[in-house]
Amino acid sequence: MCGMQNSQENSVQESCRRDGNRKCRSGNLILVGMMGSGKTTMGRTLAKHLGKTFVDSDEEIQKRTGVTIPHIFDIEGEAGFRQRETAVISDLVGGENMVLATGGGAVLAEQNRAVLQQNGIVIYLKANVHDLWLRTRHDRNRPLLQTGDPYAKLTDLFQQRDPLYREVADIVIQSGKQSVHSLMLQLVGEIETYRETRQ
Ligand SMILES: Nc1ncnc2c1ncn2[C@@H]1O[C@H](COP(=O)(O)OP(=O)(O)OP(=O)(O)O)[C@@H](O)[C@H]1O
Ligand SMILES: O=C(O)C1=C[C@@H](O)[C@@H](O)[C@H](O)C1
Numbered sequence: 001m002c003g004m005q006n007s008q009e010n011s012v013q014e015s016c017r018r019d020g021n022r023k024c025r026s027g028n029l030i031l032v033g034m035m036g037s038g039k040t041t042m043g044r045t046l047a048k049h050l051g052k053t054f055v056d057s058d059e060e061i062q063k064r065t066g067v068t069i070p071h072i073f074d075i076e077g078e079a080g081f082r083q084r085e086t087a088v089i090s091d092l093v094g095g096e097n098m099v100l101a102t103g104g105g106a107v108l109a110e111q112n113r114a115v116l117q118q119n120g121i122v123i124y125l126k127a128n129v130h131d132l133w134l135r136t137r138h139d140r141n142r143p144l145l146q147t148g149d150p151y152a153k154l155t156d157l158f159q160q161r162d163p164l165y166r167e168v169a170d171i172v173i174q175s176g177k178q179s180v181h182s183l184m185l186q187l188v189g190e191i192e193t194y195r196e197t198r199q
């Protein structure tokens with residue numbers, strides 16, 4: 001991290017200390033959004049850039065169970081997976097100075113939405129359905145998209161979830177054709193602006 005980024009991040013943390021609530025003071029940044037919106041990819045890049053710890057709720061579920069997400073869906077169904085997801089999120093949000101990438105369906109549970117909002121600045125990584133489809137079409141690790149028409153499934157999920165992502169988000173950032181790195185730099189600027197307005 002260069003000196004300028006350090007001083008920028010210090011001033012961000014200083015303004016948040018004055019703010020006094022955990023959302024800001026924890027130093028946590030929480031990414032929500034659809035499958036393929038880039039939460040894992042962007043989360044890793046953002047964490048590295050800001051010197052924060054990167055945590056991913058899907059990865060944590062797989063680590064704890066020792067099996068893949070498709071396997072959990074096979075054995076326990078989506079309902080079983082959601083219970084595990086809620087338990088993992090409620091543990092992970094206790095951390096500090098981290099970037100937390102959530103699973104695409106994390107916002108479905110009201111309990112998750114509440115704890116995400118309370119424990120960090122929530123960023124909705126928004127992408128259009130066509131881009132989501134392009135990014136996920138060759139991947140077999142997303143059980144909800146293993147249907148005859150994943151484009152239609154993504155369209156349905158987007159319609160159902162977009163209001164929930166917007167409800168929980170402090171910042172909404174549109175991801176499109178720009179590189180992950182330039183999107184990350186734009187996001188860093190938006191986080192700084194968000195924190196300044198909370199002084
Ligand atoms: N801004 C971007 N531009 C182009 N491709 C991207 C972008 N962000 C992510 N990708 C690509 O899209 C794919 C899915 O990204 P990623 O796994 O980060 O999504 P996710 O939001 O974590 O999905 P999930 O909710 O299923 O965990 C990856 O192949 C990644 O390289
Ligand atoms: O959008 C969803 O419901 C999901 C997204 C992934 O991150 C995983 O959490 C799982 O495949 C379910």
Ligand SMILES: [Mg+2]
Pocket residue numbers: 039040041056058101102103
């Ligand atoms: Mg992910």
